[in-house]
Amino acid sequence: MQRSSACITCHARSSLALVGGVPTRLPIFDTAVSDAAAKGAEPAAAAAERRGYVGLPLAQWFEDGQNAGKPLFKQLDFVWSLSKARPRRPPRET
């Protein structure tokens, strides 16, 4: 992945969408690919390139898989810390 991606590759994927009512973000690493690489099934870089999370961001990444061309995920200005936000709950009683 290092060989063909850049900071922008991952940062561009900071995003949010409601998928079936569930808050969802685009992944930046693919577990299956990582597992395959860990098992030596294929080189990590080749796996990442095959998976496609490399290079400049593409509009297709953010589209609804069921409706090609329809944007689904909204980018969050390249900021990944936003992905740490949790749902709001009532404040704890002290």
Next chain:
Amino acid sequence: MRIPLLCLAGLIASAPVQAPAAASVTVAAAPDDGALAALGRKLFFDPSLSASGQLSCATCHDPKRAYGPPAGKAIAFGGSTMSQSGTRAVPSLRYLRSSPPFALDHRFIDGDIAPVGGFTWDGRAASIRDQAEIPLLAPNEMANGSPAAVIKKLAKTPYAAQFRAAFGPDIFKDPNHAFAAALEALASFQNTPSEFFPFTSRYDAFLRGEVELTEQEERGAALFKDPKKGNCASCHLTSSRGGKPPVFTDYDFANVGVPRNPRIPANADPSYFDLGLCGPQRSDLVGQREYCGFFRAPTLRNVAIRDAFFHNGAFGTLRELMSFYVERDLAPEKFYPRNPDGTVHKADDIPAGYPDTLDHDPPLDRGGSDHPALTDAEIDDVIAFLQTLTDADAVTPTAQHSAAPVSAAHPSAANTPTALDWHTPWSESHNAHQATTNPDEYAWRLFVALNWPAAAQTRQPDPSAPFGADKPVVWEVWQNATDVYLEDGQDPGPWVTVRGPSTTPATQTRFETFSLKDISNARHIVAGKMVPLTTPAPTAKRLTELRMNRTAFEYIRARELYNLDGQLRMVAAGRPVNFPPTSTEIKASWRPIRPDERARYHTLEVRSADGTERLYGLTALHIVAKDAPQWFWATFEHVDNPTRPDADGWQLPSSDRFACRGESADCNRAPTGIGLEGTVWQNYRLRHPDPLRRHSESPAVTG
């Protein structure tokens, strides 16, 4: 938004009270206005007139930003060594000429009586000429100390002969006389219409009937004027006077209770207060507490290109400013710190016991309503209107982004690397052009600024500490993401103004319990279903922390992006997430190191849950800085990373054209000559893992 002072009217003189004026010397043999303005221009742009040799008027009053401060530099550094901080946000020098003389009891057309006029935030200068004298002599600005010191420098400039030709061959023999001539020249330049009151904004074109406003801008204009909504026009006049377009201020003074700004080093002293009219910079009203906290309303022309608002730059974005106006009295906890008893310390930049002179005109006071005067969408409208007030020649991030990228509009200039200023390496240099044309040096400039030893209390760099000192650095006193994105999604509270010393040793709470990788995996959609969020056990091999600076934090907080609900609302409303310029986040990685490796690393003692302590070394630092309109990314790694026992090496060679000047870019060395030598920081390398560039040249794909 003016406080009526009818109760004071009988106690104060009705005649205008002039602020102390600079010594006035009649200038004989004055040249014509054009020649005088031309001389004034030379003076204005000449850093040799400062004690440091590095600071000109234009350093702080950037002509590209409507003679306001450069991005991220509203609180400027000056003095003989460029290490003394200013105490106020640099104002724009445009549209000042029509300010009336200072008066304490001016009666406004709406019947209010309040101070008005003069120059500077506290009106203490009686004219542009007198205002020009202040920075030339101020110890934390150009630091000349005396008129004679200025003239001694002026006499050595290449344009000294021009000065003699204009004012007579003996002009330098009398320093006071020459100083007065210099001030007249500066004032003449600052009266140049095309430079200082061009009236070239889109709103001016609208007033001339040449263009139309968008629907949103029209809504914003209406809200701006509506006394029951924004009520902005009550002070920032929209009406024309004497046939001239409006200047968007009536030059009145008010105390709106601006929060204390801990980023101003002087505010580290809890007994220091900048009280505007009643001192300490202005001296004639000291002790008259009824005027404390009063500052002059600035013009709102070109306000949209500023990144520091109010006299002390307490707010970094227009949205934060607007939120303050409409929520100060409804949710003061958003803007002020809490007292030890948990109550909100409202108007915390006024000493206890002073009379309450807070402005309560709308939209500040809500008159019993529990709703802000403006909704979020209405604030957007007002900001859209304010953006029409930007002069045509002023650089705006938005315009650059949408219409005129640097590389497209000025190809020759865009490809010319700009030399970086290393004179104040502790101050962050946010400059999109430098980031684009000279990215490797720019990355190191950021690296040094963010790794500068910090003053923990002010959460600012400590210029008095040497680079490499064994203490927390700037990014380590920023807001930790674990304190922003709380488990319950509640408001993390305001940026804490005065902090106690950091915990030593650090505890596990400082670090992320799961990585971004873990999060994205956990939320990955598998066969149409979400994998539940899990919290993997923290690994002892590597600790990670995320931190953000105040600009980024306050943007997140103002929009409730600190919880998922707020983010979803923003997405649902179709409002883009767009962090303001100078927003910065870092991701740091730490690994356990041996005690004998301490001298090679920036280190941290970490106490585990079981009470054991272990030494960690910083192994990587990823910096993400918004240098409008783009993000700039840089990753630094410790030089030992590829050879550590558990390492898998670097997959790519390093690439650093700044460090490797004159040789191959993969020399894998740290740069010399920027202060790294002899410090742990010389062991870090700029990693450049991309065939692509490090900044976000590609715009957001989803808009």
